[in-house]
Amino acid sequence: MPVAPETTSAIEAHNAAALSALKRRGPAVWLRPDALSAAAPRAPVITLSDVAEATARLERFQPALRKLFPESGWNGRITSALLDYPHGVGGALLVKADHTLPLTGSIKARGGVYELLCRIERMALADGVLAAGEGYEALATPEAARAFGHRKVVVASTGNLGFSIGLVARAFGLAADVHMSHDAKAWKKDRLLQLGARVVEHDCDYTLTVERARAAAAGSGDDFIDDESSRELLIGYATAADELIGQLSARGIVPTARKPVIVYLPCGVGGAPGGVTFGLKARLGDAVICVFVEPVASACVFAALATEQGAATSVYDLGLDNLTVADGLAVPRASALVLEAVGDQIDAVVAVSDDQMLGWVGRAWREAGLRLEPSAAAALAAIAPFREAMGGRPDIEAATHVAWTTGGSLLPDAEFERLLA
Numbered sequence: 001m002p003v004a005p006e007t008t009s010a011i012e013a014h015n016a017a018a019l020s021a022l023k024r025r026g027p028a029v030w031l032r033p034d035a036l037s038a039a040a041p042r043a044p045v046i047t048l049s050d051v052a053e054a055t056a057r058l059e060r061f062q063p064a065l066r067k068l069f070p071e072s073g074w075n076g077r078i079t080s081a082l083l084d085y086p087h088g089v090g091g092a093l094l095v096k097a098d099h100t101l102p103l104t105g106s107i108k109a110r111g112g113v114y115e116l117l118c119r120i121e122r123m124a125l126a127d128g129v130l131a132a133g134e135g136y137e138a139l140a141t142p143e144a145a146r147a148f149g150h151r152k153v154v155v156a157s158t159g160n161l162g163f164s165i166g167l168v169a170r171a172f173g174l175a176a177d178v179h180m181s182h183d184a185k186a187w188k189k190d191r192l193l194q195l196g197a198r199v200v201e202h203d204c205d206y207t208l209t210v211e212r213a214r215a216a217a218a219g220s221g222d223d224f225i226d227d228e229s230s231r232e233l234l235i236g237y238a239t240a241a242d243e244l245i246g247q248l249s250a251r252g253i254v255p256t257a258r259k260p261v262i263v264y265l266p267c268g269v270g271g272a273p274g275g276v277t278f279g280l281k282a283r284l285g286d287a288v289i290c291v292f293v294e295p296v297a298s299a300c301v302f303a304a305l306a307t308e309q310g311a312a313t314s315v316y317d318l319g320l321d322n323l324t325v326a327d328g329l330a331v332p333r334a335s336a337l338v339l340e341a342v343g344d345q346i347d348a349v350v351a352v353s354d355d356q357m358l359g360w361v362g363r364a365w366r367e368a369g370l371r372l373e374p375s376a377a378a379a380l381a382a383i384a385p386f387r388e389a390m391g392g393r394p395d396i397e398a399a400t401h402v403a404w405t406t407g408g409s410l411l412p413d414a415e416f417e418r419l420l421a
Protein backbone atom coordinates (compact mmCIF):
# COMPACT_ATOMS: atom_id res chain seq x y z
CA MET A 1 0.00 0.00 0.00
CA PRO A 2 1.26 3.51 -0.74
CA VAL A 3 1.86 5.81 2.21
CA ALA A 4 -1.01 8.20 2.98
CA PRO A 5 -0.26 11.71 1.74
CA GLU A 6 -0.16 13.68 4.97
CA THR A 7 1.06 17.18 4.27
CA THR A 8 -0.98 19.64 2.24
CA SER A 9 1.63 19.61 -0.52
CA ALA A 10 1.65 15.79 -0.60
CA ILE A 11 -2.14 15.81 -0.90
CA GLU A 12 -1.95 18.40 -3.66
CA ALA A 13 0.55 16.23 -5.54
CA HIS A 14 -1.70 13.19 -5.01
CA ASN A 15 -4.69 15.15 -6.32
CA ALA A 16 -2.83 16.42 -9.39
CA ALA A 17 -1.96 12.81 -10.28
CA ALA A 18 -5.56 11.75 -9.56
CA LEU A 19 -6.94 14.44 -11.87
CA SER A 20 -4.59 13.27 -14.64
CA ALA A 21 -5.72 9.68 -14.11
CA LEU A 22 -9.36 10.75 -14.32
CA LYS A 23 -8.71 12.66 -17.55
CA ARG A 24 -7.25 9.43 -18.95
CA ARG A 25 -10.63 7.88 -18.02
CA GLY A 26 -9.25 5.81 -15.17
CA PRO A 27 -10.44 5.32 -11.57
CA ALA A 28 -9.06 7.92 -9.18
CA VAL A 29 -9.36 9.22 -5.63
CA TRP A 30 -9.45 12.94 -4.75
CA LEU A 31 -8.61 13.84 -1.14
CA ARG A 32 -9.57 17.07 0.56
CA PRO A 33 -6.53 19.25 1.25
CA ASP A 34 -6.62 20.49 4.86
CA ALA A 35 -6.49 24.08 3.67
CA LEU A 36 -10.00 23.79 2.28
CA SER A 37 -11.54 22.86 5.61
CA ALA A 38 -10.28 26.15 7.02
CA ALA A 39 -12.32 28.16 4.50
CA ALA A 40 -13.85 31.38 5.79
CA PRO A 41 -17.12 30.91 7.67
CA ARG A 42 -20.23 31.82 5.69
CA ALA A 43 -23.99 31.70 6.16
CA PRO A 44 -25.14 28.08 6.18
CA VAL A 45 -27.35 26.92 3.31
CA ILE A 46 -29.32 24.62 5.61
CA THR A 47 -29.36 24.24 9.38
CA LEU A 48 -30.09 21.58 11.97
CA SER A 49 -33.33 23.34 12.82
CA ASP A 50 -34.42 22.89 9.16
CA VAL A 51 -33.67 19.20 9.59
CA ALA A 52 -35.65 18.97 12.83
CA GLU A 53 -38.58 20.68 11.09
CA ALA A 54 -38.33 18.15 8.25
CA THR A 55 -38.38 15.23 10.67
CA ALA A 56 -41.53 16.67 12.27
CA ARG A 57 -43.14 17.22 8.85
CA LEU A 58 -42.42 13.64 7.79
CA GLU A 59 -44.00 12.49 11.04
CA ARG A 60 -47.15 14.55 10.28
CA PHE A 61 -47.40 12.94 6.85
CA GLN A 62 -46.88 9.42 8.16
CA PRO A 63 -50.60 8.56 8.56
CA ALA A 64 -51.38 9.93 5.09
CA LEU A 65 -48.58 7.92 3.45
CA ARG A 66 -49.61 4.77 5.29
CA LYS A 67 -53.17 5.21 4.11
CA LEU A 68 -52.18 5.90 0.49
CA PHE A 69 -49.87 2.87 0.23
CA PRO A 70 -51.67 0.22 2.28
CA GLU A 71 -50.87 -2.73 0.02
CA SER A 72 -47.31 -2.99 1.28
CA GLY A 73 -48.34 -3.19 4.96
CA TRP A 74 -46.00 -0.24 5.38
CA ASN A 75 -46.07 2.04 8.46
CA GLY A 76 -45.67 5.30 6.49
CA ARG A 77 -42.11 6.03 7.65
CA ILE A 78 -39.35 6.46 5.06
CA THR A 79 -36.55 4.56 6.79
CA SER A 80 -34.16 1.75 5.90
CA ALA A 81 -32.24 -0.90 7.84
CA LEU A 82 -28.54 -0.85 8.67
CA LEU A 83 -27.26 -4.31 7.73
CA ASP A 84 -24.08 -6.26 8.38
CA TYR A 85 -22.15 -7.09 5.25
CA PRO A 86 -20.99 -10.67 5.74
CA HIS A 87 -17.36 -9.93 4.83
CA GLY A 88 -15.33 -7.22 6.54
CA VAL A 89 -12.93 -4.91 4.71
CA GLY A 90 -10.26 -4.68 7.36
CA GLY A 91 -12.77 -2.95 9.63
CA ALA A 92 -16.45 -3.82 9.95
CA LEU A 93 -18.58 -3.17 6.87
CA LEU A 94 -22.21 -2.13 7.26
CA VAL A 95 -24.77 -1.40 4.57
CA LYS A 96 -27.27 1.46 4.86
CA ALA A 97 -29.92 -0.28 2.81
CA ASP A 98 -31.70 2.57 1.02
CA HIS A 99 -32.09 0.24 -1.97
CA THR A 100 -34.95 -1.25 0.07
CA LEU A 101 -36.57 2.08 0.97
CA PRO A 102 -40.35 1.96 0.90
CA LEU A 103 -42.26 3.41 -2.05
CA THR A 104 -39.48 3.63 -4.56
CA GLY A 105 -36.52 1.44 -3.64
CA SER A 106 -34.06 4.31 -3.81
CA ILE A 107 -32.63 7.16 -1.75
CA LYS A 108 -34.75 9.53 -3.84
CA ALA A 109 -37.65 8.56 -1.57
CA ARG A 110 -35.96 10.79 1.03
CA GLY A 111 -35.17 14.15 -0.59
CA GLY A 112 -37.47 14.01 -3.60
CA VAL A 113 -40.50 12.83 -1.69
CA TYR A 114 -39.76 15.24 1.17
CA GLU A 115 -39.80 18.24 -1.15
CA LEU A 116 -43.02 17.01 -2.74
CA LEU A 117 -44.61 16.71 0.71
CA CYS A 118 -43.57 20.30 1.53
CA ARG A 119 -45.32 21.45 -1.61
CA ILE A 120 -48.41 19.33 -0.98
CA GLU A 121 -48.66 20.81 2.51
CA ARG A 122 -48.48 24.36 1.10
CA MET A 123 -51.02 23.55 -1.65
CA ALA A 124 -53.37 21.89 0.85
CA LEU A 125 -53.34 24.90 3.17
CA ALA A 126 -53.70 27.35 0.26
CA ASP A 127 -56.54 25.39 -1.39
CA GLY A 128 -58.36 24.76 1.89
CA VAL A 129 -57.90 20.96 1.56
CA LEU A 130 -56.41 20.98 5.04
CA ALA A 131 -57.51 23.20 7.91
CA ALA A 132 -54.83 24.44 10.32
CA GLY A 133 -54.37 21.81 13.05
CA GLU A 134 -56.23 19.08 11.12
CA GLY A 135 -54.68 15.56 10.97
CA TYR A 136 -52.95 14.70 7.68
CA GLU A 137 -55.11 11.62 7.04
CA ALA A 138 -57.41 14.24 5.47
CA LEU A 139 -54.91 14.47 2.59
CA ALA A 140 -55.35 10.81 1.73
CA THR A 141 -59.03 10.86 0.78
CA PRO A 142 -60.79 10.82 -2.61
CA GLU A 143 -62.03 14.38 -1.89
CA ALA A 144 -58.48 15.62 -1.35
CA ALA A 145 -57.32 13.87 -4.52
CA ARG A 146 -60.12 15.59 -6.46
CA ALA A 147 -59.16 18.94 -4.97
CA PHE A 148 -55.49 18.39 -5.98
CA GLY A 149 -56.53 17.34 -9.49
CA HIS A 150 -55.80 20.77 -11.00
CA ARG A 151 -52.24 20.81 -9.57
CA LYS A 152 -49.22 19.56 -11.42
CA VAL A 153 -45.61 18.97 -10.43
CA VAL A 154 -42.78 18.93 -12.94
CA VAL A 155 -39.44 17.25 -12.38
CA ALA A 156 -36.36 16.28 -14.37
CA SER A 157 -34.65 12.99 -13.68
CA THR A 158 -32.27 10.28 -14.79
CA GLY A 159 -34.93 7.88 -13.49
CA ASN A 160 -35.18 7.38 -9.75
CA LEU A 161 -36.12 10.91 -8.72
CA GLY A 162 -38.82 11.07 -11.38
CA PHE A 163 -40.15 7.69 -10.35
CA SER A 164 -40.27 8.68 -6.66
CA ILE A 165 -42.01 11.98 -7.29
CA GLY A 166 -44.34 10.59 -9.97
CA LEU A 167 -45.45 7.74 -7.71
CA VAL A 168 -46.21 9.87 -4.68
CA ALA A 169 -47.68 12.81 -6.61
CA ARG A 170 -50.11 10.50 -8.42
CA ALA A 171 -51.09 8.83 -5.14
CA PHE A 172 -52.14 12.23 -3.74
CA GLY A 173 -54.04 12.99 -6.97
CA LEU A 174 -51.61 15.51 -8.51
CA ALA A 175 -50.64 15.38 -12.16
CA ALA A 176 -46.92 14.77 -12.75
CA ASP A 177 -44.74 15.59 -15.76
CA VAL A 178 -41.44 13.73 -15.54
CA HIS A 179 -38.74 14.89 -17.94
CA MET A 180 -36.26 12.07 -18.49
CA SER A 181 -32.69 12.41 -19.76
CA HIS A 182 -31.38 9.94 -22.35
CA ASP A 183 -29.88 7.82 -19.53
CA ALA A 184 -33.27 6.86 -18.08
CA LYS A 185 -34.06 3.17 -18.31
CA ALA A 186 -37.17 2.03 -20.18
CA TRP A 187 -38.57 0.14 -17.18
CA LYS A 188 -38.55 3.30 -15.05
CA LYS A 189 -40.45 5.17 -17.78
CA ASP A 190 -42.93 2.29 -18.18
CA ARG A 191 -43.71 2.27 -14.47
CA LEU A 192 -44.34 6.00 -14.49
CA LEU A 193 -46.70 5.69 -17.45
CA GLN A 194 -48.59 2.94 -15.60
CA LEU A 195 -49.03 5.34 -12.68
CA GLY A 196 -50.59 7.93 -14.97
CA ALA A 197 -47.62 10.30 -15.00
CA ARG A 198 -46.64 12.00 -18.24
CA VAL A 199 -43.14 11.07 -19.37
CA VAL A 200 -41.33 13.65 -21.49
CA GLU A 201 -38.30 12.03 -23.11
CA HIS A 202 -35.26 14.11 -23.98
CA ASP A 203 -32.43 13.04 -26.19
CA CYS A 204 -29.86 14.89 -24.09
CA ASP A 205 -27.98 14.70 -20.81
CA TYR A 206 -29.30 15.41 -17.34
CA THR A 207 -28.09 19.02 -17.04
CA LEU A 208 -29.86 20.05 -20.25
CA THR A 209 -32.96 18.05 -19.30
CA VAL A 210 -33.20 20.05 -16.05
CA GLU A 211 -32.94 23.30 -18.02
CA ARG A 212 -35.70 22.24 -20.41
CA ALA A 213 -37.97 21.01 -17.62
CA ARG A 214 -37.43 24.23 -15.65
CA ALA A 215 -38.36 26.29 -18.70
CA ALA A 216 -41.47 24.15 -19.34
CA ALA A 217 -42.65 24.59 -15.74
CA ALA A 218 -41.97 28.34 -15.82
CA GLY A 219 -44.06 28.57 -18.99
CA SER A 220 -47.01 26.65 -17.57
CA GLY A 221 -46.77 28.01 -14.02
CA ASP A 222 -46.60 24.49 -12.54
CA ASP A 223 -44.55 23.50 -9.49
CA PHE A 224 -41.00 22.56 -10.51
CA ILE A 225 -38.95 20.34 -8.23
CA ASP A 226 -35.42 21.42 -8.95
CA ASP A 227 -32.94 18.65 -8.18
CA GLU A 228 -30.02 20.97 -8.93
CA SER A 229 -30.83 23.80 -6.59
CA SER A 230 -33.39 22.87 -3.98
CA ARG A 231 -32.80 23.42 -0.27
CA GLU A 232 -35.81 21.28 0.60
CA LEU A 233 -34.37 18.28 -1.23
CA LEU A 234 -31.11 18.66 0.69
CA ILE A 235 -32.96 18.95 3.99
CA GLY A 236 -34.97 15.81 3.24
CA TYR A 237 -31.80 13.81 2.62
CA ALA A 238 -30.22 15.27 5.76
CA THR A 239 -32.87 13.64 7.96
CA ALA A 240 -31.20 10.30 7.17
CA ALA A 241 -28.17 11.26 9.28
CA ASP A 242 -29.96 10.97 12.63
CA GLU A 243 -31.47 7.68 11.50
CA LEU A 244 -28.00 6.27 10.82
CA ILE A 245 -26.53 7.66 14.05
CA GLY A 246 -29.37 6.02 16.03
CA GLN A 247 -28.71 2.70 14.29
CA LEU A 248 -24.98 2.90 14.96
CA SER A 249 -25.59 3.71 18.59
CA ALA A 250 -28.02 0.77 18.91
CA ARG A 251 -25.06 -1.40 17.88
CA GLY A 252 -22.85 0.24 20.49
CA ILE A 253 -20.86 2.14 17.83
CA VAL A 254 -19.93 5.64 18.99
CA PRO A 255 -17.71 7.18 16.32
CA THR A 256 -14.65 9.16 17.39
CA ALA A 257 -11.86 10.85 15.42
CA ARG A 258 -9.60 7.87 16.15
CA LYS A 259 -12.28 5.31 15.31
CA PRO A 260 -14.42 7.16 12.80
CA VAL A 261 -17.28 5.98 10.69
CA ILE A 262 -16.55 6.25 6.97
CA VAL A 263 -19.66 6.70 4.84
CA TYR A 264 -19.51 5.93 1.10
CA LEU A 265 -22.18 7.95 -0.73
CA PRO A 266 -23.03 7.48 -4.42
CA CYS A 267 -23.24 10.89 -6.06
CA GLY A 268 -25.06 12.23 -9.11
CA VAL A 269 -25.76 15.96 -8.95
CA GLY A 270 -24.78 15.81 -5.27
CA GLY A 271 -28.07 16.40 -3.43
CA ALA A 272 -28.44 13.00 -1.81
CA PRO A 273 -24.83 12.64 -0.62
CA GLY A 274 -24.70 16.36 0.17
CA GLY A 275 -27.73 16.30 2.45
CA VAL A 276 -26.53 13.21 4.28
CA THR A 277 -23.07 14.75 4.65
CA PHE A 278 -24.53 17.94 6.11
CA GLY A 279 -26.46 15.98 8.75
CA LEU A 280 -23.60 13.65 9.65
CA LYS A 281 -20.96 16.38 9.88
CA ALA A 282 -23.25 18.62 11.94
CA ARG A 283 -23.75 15.80 14.44
CA LEU A 284 -20.43 13.95 14.38
CA GLY A 285 -17.79 16.48 13.23
CA ASP A 286 -14.47 14.79 12.53
CA ALA A 287 -15.76 11.44 13.82
CA VAL A 288 -17.30 10.91 10.38
CA ILE A 289 -15.52 10.78 7.04
CA CYS A 290 -17.77 11.41 4.03
CA VAL A 291 -16.64 9.89 0.76
CA PHE A 292 -18.60 10.73 -2.40
CA VAL A 293 -18.54 8.09 -5.13
CA GLU A 294 -19.02 8.80 -8.84
CA PRO A 295 -18.60 6.95 -12.12
CA VAL A 296 -15.37 7.92 -13.88
CA ALA A 297 -17.34 9.21 -16.89
CA SER A 298 -19.62 11.38 -14.72
CA ALA A 299 -17.26 12.49 -11.95
CA CYS A 300 -18.70 16.01 -11.75
CA VAL A 301 -18.08 16.70 -8.04
CA PHE A 302 -14.54 15.35 -8.48
CA ALA A 303 -14.12 17.76 -11.42
CA ALA A 304 -15.57 20.68 -9.44
CA LEU A 305 -13.29 20.13 -6.44
CA ALA A 306 -10.11 19.00 -8.17
CA THR A 307 -10.10 21.90 -10.63
CA GLU A 308 -11.30 24.32 -7.91
CA GLN A 309 -13.71 25.67 -10.55
CA GLY A 310 -16.87 24.47 -8.78
CA ALA A 311 -20.01 23.96 -10.84
CA ALA A 312 -18.48 26.01 -13.65
CA THR A 313 -16.63 22.83 -14.70
CA SER A 314 -18.37 19.89 -16.29
CA VAL A 315 -16.99 16.43 -16.96
CA TYR A 316 -16.92 17.31 -20.67
CA ASP A 317 -14.30 19.95 -19.87
CA LEU A 318 -12.06 17.11 -18.65
CA GLY A 319 -12.60 15.10 -21.83
CA LEU A 320 -15.02 12.66 -20.19
CA ASP A 321 -18.25 11.62 -21.92
CA ASN A 322 -20.82 11.14 -19.10
CA LEU A 323 -21.71 7.70 -20.51
CA THR A 324 -21.99 5.15 -17.71
CA VAL A 325 -23.89 2.04 -16.73
CA ALA A 326 -24.86 3.86 -13.50
CA ASP A 327 -27.88 5.75 -14.86
CA GLY A 328 -28.69 7.32 -11.47
CA LEU A 329 -25.27 8.98 -11.35
CA ALA A 330 -25.01 10.08 -14.99
CA VAL A 331 -24.70 13.81 -14.32
CA PRO A 332 -22.13 16.01 -16.08
CA ARG A 333 -22.24 19.07 -13.80
CA ALA A 334 -22.45 19.23 -10.00
CA SER A 335 -25.07 21.24 -8.16
CA ALA A 336 -23.73 24.69 -7.23
CA LEU A 337 -26.01 24.70 -4.17
CA VAL A 338 -24.56 21.44 -2.88
CA LEU A 339 -21.02 22.69 -3.34
CA GLU A 340 -21.93 25.85 -1.45
CA ALA A 341 -23.62 23.86 1.34
CA VAL A 342 -21.06 21.09 1.91
CA GLY A 343 -18.28 21.47 -0.67
CA ASP A 344 -15.71 22.02 2.07
CA GLN A 345 -16.92 19.01 4.08
CA ILE A 346 -16.49 16.35 1.43
CA ASP A 347 -13.47 14.40 2.64
CA ALA A 348 -12.82 12.47 -0.55
CA VAL A 349 -14.29 11.66 -3.94
CA VAL A 350 -13.71 8.24 -5.46
CA ALA A 351 -14.28 7.80 -9.20
CA VAL A 352 -15.04 4.16 -10.02
CA SER A 353 -15.22 2.41 -13.37
CA ASP A 354 -18.31 0.76 -14.82
CA ASP A 355 -16.54 -2.62 -14.49
CA GLN A 356 -15.92 -2.02 -10.78
CA MET A 357 -19.59 -1.15 -10.21
CA LEU A 358 -20.85 -4.13 -12.21
CA GLY A 359 -18.39 -6.40 -10.39
CA TRP A 360 -19.94 -5.29 -7.10
CA VAL A 361 -23.51 -5.72 -8.37
CA GLY A 362 -22.62 -9.43 -8.73
CA ARG A 363 -20.58 -9.69 -5.56
CA ALA A 364 -23.17 -8.02 -3.33
CA TRP A 365 -25.79 -10.39 -4.70
CA ARG A 366 -23.69 -13.55 -4.27
CA GLU A 367 -22.15 -12.65 -0.92
CA ALA A 368 -25.04 -10.86 0.77
CA GLY A 369 -28.21 -11.27 -1.32
CA LEU A 370 -28.35 -7.51 -1.95
CA ARG A 371 -30.19 -6.49 -5.13
CA LEU A 372 -28.37 -3.34 -6.17
CA GLU A 373 -28.32 -1.22 -9.28
CA PRO A 374 -24.85 -0.14 -10.44
CA SER A 375 -25.32 3.34 -8.95
CA ALA A 376 -25.68 1.78 -5.51
CA ALA A 377 -22.95 -0.83 -5.95
CA ALA A 378 -20.63 2.15 -6.50
CA ALA A 379 -20.56 2.63 -2.71
CA LEU A 380 -19.05 -0.82 -2.21
CA ALA A 381 -16.67 -0.41 -5.15
CA ALA A 382 -15.17 2.71 -3.55
CA ILE A 383 -14.00 1.16 -0.29
CA ALA A 384 -10.84 -0.56 -1.51
CA PRO A 385 -9.57 2.39 -3.60
CA PHE A 386 -10.21 4.81 -0.74
CA ARG A 387 -8.43 2.61 1.80
CA GLU A 388 -5.54 2.20 -0.57
CA ALA A 389 -5.26 5.95 -1.10
CA MET A 390 -5.16 6.41 2.68
CA GLY A 391 -2.20 4.04 2.86
CA GLY A 392 -2.99 2.24 6.11
CA ARG A 393 -3.59 5.39 8.21
CA PRO A 394 -4.49 4.11 11.70
CA ASP A 395 -7.88 5.87 11.97
CA ILE A 396 -8.93 4.47 8.59
CA GLU A 397 -7.89 0.96 9.59
CA ALA A 398 -9.84 1.25 12.88
CA ALA A 399 -12.94 2.70 11.21
CA THR A 400 -16.42 1.32 10.68
CA HIS A 401 -17.26 1.44 6.97
CA VAL A 402 -20.82 2.19 5.87
CA ALA A 403 -21.72 1.64 2.21
CA TRP A 404 -24.90 3.60 1.41
CA THR A 405 -26.64 1.38 -1.13
CA THR A 406 -28.90 3.92 -2.77
CA GLY A 407 -31.12 1.91 -5.08
CA GLY A 408 -32.03 -1.28 -6.84
CA SER A 409 -34.57 -3.41 -4.99
CA LEU A 410 -37.25 -2.60 -7.59
CA LEU A 411 -35.12 -3.62 -10.57
CA PRO A 412 -37.18 -5.97 -12.75
CA ASP A 413 -35.81 -9.54 -12.82
CA ALA A 414 -34.79 -9.37 -16.47
CA GLU A 415 -32.92 -6.12 -15.91
CA PHE A 416 -31.12 -7.49 -12.84
CA GLU A 417 -30.17 -10.71 -14.62
CA ARG A 418 -28.77 -8.69 -17.50
CA LEU A 419 -26.60 -6.74 -15.04
CA LEU A 420 -25.41 -9.94 -13.36
CA ALA A 421 -24.53 -11.41 -16.73
Ligand SMILES: Cc1ncc(COP(=O)(O)O)c(C=O)c1O
Pocket: 106, 107, 108, 158, 159, 160, 161, 266, 267, 268, 269, 270, 271, 272, 273, 327, 328, 329, 331, 373, 375, 376, 406, 407, 408
Ligand atom coordinates in the same frame (compact mmCIF):
# COMPACT_ATOMS: atom_id res chain seq x y z
C1 LIG B 1 -29.61 5.04 -7.09
C2 LIG B 1 -29.11 6.43 -6.95
N1 LIG B 1 -28.08 6.67 -6.14
C3 LIG B 1 -27.57 7.91 -5.96
C4 LIG B 1 -28.09 8.99 -6.62
C5 LIG B 1 -27.44 10.33 -6.45
O1 LIG B 1 -28.24 11.34 -6.00
P1 LIG B 1 -27.90 12.86 -6.36
O2 LIG B 1 -28.17 13.01 -7.83
O3 LIG B 1 -28.83 13.64 -5.53
O4 LIG B 1 -26.46 13.06 -6.06
C6 LIG B 1 -29.16 8.79 -7.51
C7 LIG B 1 -29.75 9.91 -8.25
O5 LIG B 1 -30.68 9.79 -8.99
C8 LIG B 1 -29.69 7.49 -7.68
O6 LIG B 1 -30.71 7.24 -8.51
